[in-house]
Amino acid sequence: MAALLLALAVVSTGLYAGFLLVFRTGIMPALARLTDEEFVTVMRRINEYVPRPVFLLVFLGVVAFPAAALFVPVDGRTGTQKWLVLAGLVTAVANHLVTVGGNVPLNTALAASEEAGTPAAQARAAFEKRWNALHLVRTLLILASFGLLTASAVLSTTSAVS
Numbered sequence: 227m228a229a230l231l232l233a234l235a236v237v238s239t240g241l242y243a244g245f246l247l248v249f250r251t252g253i254m255p256a257l258a259r260l261t262d263e264e265f266v267t268v269m270r271r272i273n274e275y276v277p278r279p280v281f282l283l284v285f286l287g288v289v290a291f292p293a294a295a296l297f298v299p300v301d302g303r304t305g306t307q308k309w310l311v312l313a314g315l316v317t318a319v320a321n322h323l324v325t326v327g328g329n330v331p332l333n334t335a336l337a338a339s340e341e342a343g344t345p346a347a348q349a350r351a352a353f354e355k356r357w358n359a360l361h362l363v364r365t366l367l368i369l370a371s372f373g374l375l376t377a378s379a380v381l382s383t384t385s386a387v388s
Contacts, residue, residue, distance in 0.1 A: 228303070231295035232311070232382060236375045238287030239318060243372040245284075246365040254358060262346035269353070270340060273333040288318045288368070292375060303382070310378035314371045321367040328360035 253272075257265050292315040296308070332353055339349040 228298040228300040235291035239372045243368045262350045266346045307378045314374035317371040321364045324364040332357045
């Protein structure tokens with residue numbers, strides 16, 4: 227059971243890290259080339275569409291699976307493996323804190339600016355730079371989480387083979 231939970235932690239974290247990395251390296255640079263009106267419209271639509279069930283399952287799994295893997299007793303788990311899972315969990319939680327405390331409020335403000343009739347240039351100026359800075363932080367955190375969880379899984383596999 228612990229091996230399955232750790233595998234699910236690695237997979238969910240890897241999927242989420244990949245999603246954030248694609249946003250960082252592909253989507254946001256492409257959107258940066260759009261006019262203010264296009265940028266604001268596209269980001270609003272993305273923010274409406276992303277929080278769907280599959281995304282939410284992965285988003286929650288990033289914290290739930292490492293937590294479960296950490297608390298399921300495992301015979302022969304080393305202290306290093308346990309600390310790697312714990313560090314992976316802590317960085318995933320930190321990622322979520324940045325997301326919920328930073329990116330989501332910016333998304334909400336961008337959506338509200340539509341109803342308020344805020345000019346696109348003003349809405350973009352209040353959103354883009356701050357959102358990208360927070361997104362970089364959360365991307366680095368989740369990549370660290372993925373690396374830590376993967377290292378723990380590799381150690382688990384090598385100790386099981388020995």
